[in-house]
Amino acid sequence: MSSTAIMKNRVPSLDEIIEARKGKAGALLGILEDAQGLEEHRYLSEDTLRRIALGTGTPLSTVYSVATFYSFFNLAPQGKHSIVVCRGTACHTRGSLELLETALARLGIDGFREDECNSITSLDAFASVRTVACFGQCALAPVVEVDGTLHSRVTVGKLASLISKLGKGGDK
Amino acid sequence: MSDKMVILTIDGKEVSVPEGSGLLDAAKGAGADIPTLCYLEGLVPSASCGLCVVEIEGGKSLSRACVTKAIPGMKVRTTSPRVMAARRTALELLLANHPSDCLSCTRNGSCELQTMAERMGIRERRFPRTKKPMGMDVSTEGIVRDNDKCILCGRCVSVCAEVQGVSAIQFAGRGIRTRVAAFMDRGLASSSCVQCGQCSVVCPTGAITEKDETRAVWRALQSPAKTVLVQTAPAIRASLGEALGMAPGSLVTGKMVAALRKLGFNRVFDTQFTADLTIMEEGSELISRLTKGGTLPMITSCSPGWVNFIEGFYPTLLPHLSSCKSPQQMFGALAKSFYAERATIDPGSLSVVSIMPCTAKKRETQRPEMRSAWEWWKGKGHQGSSYYDVDFALTTRELARMIREAGIDLASLPEEEFDDPLGRSTGAATIFGATGGVMEAALRTVYEIVEGKTLAELEFKPLRGLHGIKEATVVLGGKEIRVAAAHSLSNARVLLDEIAAGSSPYTFIEIMSCPGGCVGGGGQPYLPTDAKRKLRTGAIYTEDRRIPIRKSHENPAITAIYKEFLGEPLGHLSHELLHTEYKERTF
Numbered sequence: 001m002s003s004t005a006i007m008k009n010r011v012p013s014l015d016e017i018i019e020a021r022k023g024k025a026g027a028l029l030g031i032l033e034d035a036q037g038l039e040e041h042r043y044l045s046e047d048t049l050r051r052i053a054l055g056t057g058t059p060l061s062t063v064y065s066v067a068t069f070y071s072f073f074n075l076a077p078q079g080k081h082s083i084v085v086c087r088g089t090a091c092h093t094r095g096s097l098e099l100l101e102t103a104l105a106r107l108g109i110d111g112f113r114e115d116e117c118n119s120i121t122s123l124d125a126f127a128s129v130r131t132v133a134c135f136g137q138c139a140l141a142p143v144v145e146v147d148g149t150l151h152s153r154v155t156v157g158k159l160a161s162l163i164s165k166l167g168k169g170g171d172k
Numbered sequence: 173m174s175d176k177m178v179i180l181t182i183d184g185k186e187v188s189v190p191e192g193s194g195l196l197d198a199a200k201g202a203g204a205d206i207p208t209l210c211y212l213e214g215l216v217p218s219a220s221c222g223l224c225v226v227e228i229e230g231g232k233s234l235s236r237a238c239v240t241k242a243i244p245g246m247k248v249r250t251t252s253p254r255v256m257a258a259r260r261t262a263l264e265l266l267l268a269n270h271p272s273d274c275l276s277c278t279r280n281g282s283c284e285l286q287t288m289a290e291r292m293g294i295r296e297r298r299f300p301r302t303k304k305p306m307g308m309d310v311s312t313e314g315i316v317r318d319n320d321k322c323i324l325c326g327r328c329v330s331v332c333a334e335v336q337g338v339s340a341i342q343f344a345g346r347g348i349r350t351r352v353a354a355f356m357d358r359g360l361a362s363s364s365c366v367q368c369g370q371c372s373v374v375c376p377t378g379a380i381t382e383k384d385e386t387r388a389v390w391r392a393l394q395s396p397a398k399t400v401l402v403q404t405a406p407a408i409r410a411s412l413g414e415a416l417g418m419a420p421g422s423l424v425t426g427k428m429v430a431a432l433r434k435l436g437f438n439r440v441f442d443t444q445f446t447a448d449l450t451i452m453e454e455g456s457e458l459i460s461r462l463t464k465g466g467t468l469p470m471i472t473s474c475s476p477g478w479v480n481f482i483e484g485f486y487p488t489l490l491p492h493l494s495s496c497k498s499p500q501q502m503f504g505a506l507a508k509s510f511y512a513e514r515a516t517i518d519p520g521s522l523s524v525v526s527i528m529p530c531t532a533k534k535r536e537t538q539r540p541e542m543r544s545a546w547e548w549w550k551g552k553g554h555q556g557s558s559y560y561d562v563d564f565a566l567t568t569r570e571l572a573r574m575i576r577e578a579g580i581d582l583a584s585l586p587e588e589e590f591d592d593p594l595g596r597s598t599g600a601a602t603i604f605g606a607t608g609g610v611m612e613a614a615l616r617t618v619y620e621i622v623e624g625k626t627l628a629e630l631e632f633k634p635l636r637g638l639h640g641i642k643e644a645t646v647v648l649g650g651k652e653i654r655v656a657a658a659h660s661l662s663n664a665r666v667l668l669d670e671i672a673a674g675s676s677p678y679t680f681i682e683i684m685s686c687p688g689g690c691v692g693g694g695g696q697p698y699l700p701t702d703a704k705r706k707l708r709t710g711a712i713y714t715e716d717r718r719i720p721i722r723k724s725h726e727n728p729a730i731t732a733i734y735k736e737f738l739g740e741p742l743g744h745l746s747h748e749l750l751h752t753e754y755k756e757r758t759f
Contacts, residue, residue, distance in 0.1 A: 046356060059339030060355035060759070068344040068353075076317060115304060133347075159604065 018055035038149035041077035084145040088134035091142035106163045180246040184508035186300045195237035204250045210325035211238040218326040227252045230621035230749035257332040268299035277378040284376035311359025314367040314531035322379035328371035332541035337662035364759045368477030368685045370695020382531045392437040392523040400523045403503045407529040408688035410711035415572035415697040419709025426587020442590045444597030447604045448488030449744030455618040456741035469678040475664035477532035477685030487756035495751040504561030505749040524590045525564045529693030533565040544749045567695025596729035599722035602715045607659035608635035608687035611682035617725045629721040653679040660687045
């Protein structure tokens with residue numbers, strides 16, 4: 001982040017983010033992270049990826065490679081709420097597939113295939129459901145993150161109640 | 173690599189290798205051929221396929237030979253039970269997601285994965301497929317990508333980035349979703365891809381191939397309504413034999429002509445004729461730019477991958493590019509105008525097929541502006557639907573497949589001569605096939621035209637060889653000019669950046685897209701090494717010395733076509749048929 005932006009106490013623009021970081025080791029990752037943070041729907045649009053490629057002198061394919069490697073980055077607009085279901089081995093053996101199915105059903109999301117992508121957003125953009133390989137909280141399996149808060153030893157009932165508290169799905 | 177030697181033991185045999193050697197090379201000294209599907213000479217090893225595992229005494233886990241350097245006293249086992257089991261499993265896992273359509277695959281018989289499965293004695297598919305089908309990318313004119321056949325070895329990604337500096341493709345996604353992709357998973361046509369085809373030359377499987385047009389060419393050959401002309405690029409005579417199992421560097425000019433006649437081509441002509449013509453036009457353009465003032469340095473425009481590159485990456489430098497079409501396109505334009513008229517053949521019934529060492533040539537034939545002969549006939553009042561100057565550009569590999577399909581034994585064919593008049597050429601035209609050759613051919617002519625005297629030494633040795641950027645100095649019109657030749661596009665970038673910065677010391681630059689020039693082109697036999705490129709280049713220079721005339725301006729057929737048809741270099745007809753324009757390409 002550039003010092004002028006900090007001094008003015010405002011959110012820096014994408015150009016400022018690129019300018020401040022470019023040329024430094026690992027710059028691309030940080031720029032992508034900040035750029036996603038700038039976007040209301042927490043995602044990296046094609047235009048954003050192109051501006052980052054141009055601004056840092058990185059080939060488009062490389063920017064796309066990094067953006068698709070890390071599950072943290074979204075290439076499609078995300079819902080207002082975020083539900084992340086851990087699909088690591090420990091969580092899987094303790095029923096995380098059922099949790100994933102519960103979340104999708106409660107939010108009325110169809111057609112999610114785990115082997116094709118790792119996140120999907122409800123058509124009304126109310127919430128996005130995502131899978132991750134591991135949260136590193138295996139002792140507390142299964143874990144689900146709802147709007148940034150990690151919940152442990154989650155059951156189907158507990159997850160349903162968490163989702164209904166978001167203001168939707170409770171009546172289903 | 174240093175002169176210091178390292179002594180180690182491989183499979184119980186003591187071997188001595190230069191310090192810094194990798195175990196893959198070191199093992200060869202012990203008679204061990206360690207298998208690999210991803211390692212490629214000259215590139216940073218990606219260690220992705222897992223086949224080259226070896227056991228090193230004292231090591232906890234197996235090591236990959238491609239990324240392990242020989243160390244004094246090292247004891248390596250390349251065939252221990254542990255190694256053999258791990259190697260086999262690695263291959264079986266690669267095969268799990270590979271389709272079983274070998275019988276109908278372009279690479280049937282030339283596939284490294286297939287060969288490896290045979291070598292390892294794979295008799296069953298132990299693991300089920302886990303990936304879902306991804307579909308094919310047929311968006312470009314030259315290259316077809318089939319990600320389902322991809323084993324993620326990374327050779328294409330490395331070549332595209334390290335050798336060509338294009339980076340049209342990269343790995344995308346992770347885990348089971350990992351794939352090689354262009355930006356946004358779109359087709360190559362909307363990417364920075366220049367269609368040079370270097371990826372297709374190194375792909376171990378059928379995941380990246382040229383767009384196969386052999387069926388369409390067979391149809392043209394078998395159609396009684398068509399007169400089919402063929403033109404052969406200089407580099408084909410130095411590689412077609414190799415593509416058909418002869419030794420690399422076999423020079424097969426006369427046999428190639430005979431084989432093309434046997435395939436049914438009605439006239440067998442030579443792109444070298446228009447290579448000589450290119451020298452006349454491009455040489456005159458250089459002299460004009462030098463004397464009348466024009467954008468310098470002037471850069472050659474024969475290599476379509478290179479033209480795609482500058483149009484995409486350095487559009488502001490396009491005025492530096494010679495306006496000459498490539499020899500392939502000059503040939504097509506003349507074949508369907510000059511030749512069709514002389515031979516009284518309806519140009520619409522002519523089919524022009526070119527044999528090229530190149531995949532980008534396929535796209536070049538279909539540039540919308542490449543219909544000069546049709547425009548020319550239109551200007552003479554002819555009507556009819558439009559046609560391209562060149563109908564099909566086949567790679568060396570495609571021609572080799574056609575020859576094999578027809579059951580022609582190239583090696584045993586008696587040599588035959590090209591047809592007149594578009595088959596007459598000089599040694600200067602032959603050397604177009606190697607890096608530095610276009611520059612050398614141009615200098616042989618430009619020097620004699622400007623200086624009005626015979627060149628004492630025809631061979632410009634500093635411009636020859638596989639060094640990335642070569643340069644020479646020539647005195648022209650009492651003034652010393654500097655020239656340079658670069659091959660592979662990452663080297664081109666160096667020269668272009670100099671021009672962009674205003675610090676280029678050169679007057680004339682030759683650029684060829686591929687390593688070694690056309691002899692190492694993207695349509696050439698698979699898996700070229702520098703050793704093979706040198707052998708093919710050697711064949712090119714042998715041919716140069718074999719042809720009695722070695723300067724383009726002394727080609728009698730060239731003199732005749734100017735006298736009878738074109739008028740003079742850079743004249744009105746030349747501009748209509750032999751020159752072109754370029755435009756920025758966005759991606």
